[in-house]
Amino acid sequence: MSTTETTESGIGPVEGAGELSGYSPENPAPVIEPPRKRTTKTPKSTRGNFEMYGWLFMRLSGIVLVVLVIGHLLIQLVLDGGVSKIGFAFVAGRWASPFWQTWDLLMLWLAMLHGANGLRTIINDYAERPNTRLWLKGLLYTATVFTILLGTLVIFTFDPNIR
């Protein structure tokens, strides 16, 4: 039986990689060096790893957002009468607690940064002219900074006795 069929990797059996290929653990195939492999002679990259951190951030923030956003939907739309109960008094009741203030603050920042980074990717994908990209991203970053600052300000300065 071919050894490739019981492999634990994510790649399925590879055609021609069985015993017929002539290679075995005793007679391994020659190692092929990846064409763009970094070696000690490769000059140091000047670009940094921004895109990799962005990619990682989408995944890490996504996991946290599952809890924050689905919890938020349950509280606001499902439990305790659903949307009908929401009003100034309900908001005042929840933001009296630092726990829910922190919850909402974290949700605001993570969702805005996650969404903005997602939209940045989409602009990069579809807007081809440099000027279009510049303007769309400028608009995106302006709206993002504005929304995050406004939301943060509202959570921190909320006053239940405003009137």
Next chain:
Amino acid sequence: MPAGTLYRGREGMWSWVAHRVTGVLIFFFLFVHVLDTALVRVSPEAYDTVVATYKTPLVALLEYGLVAAILFHALNGLRVIAVDFWAKGPRYQKQMLWTVVGVWLVLMIGALYPVLGHAVREVFGS
């Protein structure tokens, strides 16, 4: 498949399209949602007036659509993470997509009454 395109069709491409569309929708809603919530700094009346529109039957239907978008994006996002970090993820991506769709359907049926119940009572009388 037309020449010169990277699009491959089938489950992998369509789930990606749906993830992208829902992501954009959620972002635009979030922008509006932060603005309407900011009205609590204006006056209780201003806030309650705007929230009253969220309770109308038509907007309840939009809310149900928003819940649909968020639940799909969240569940499929977890699938994308599994494809990227779990060694067998790429092999099971299709099965995971159908699991996502199944869980999504169950949750959407569960959300019917809580999200739309009040709208149905209003339209058809309680």
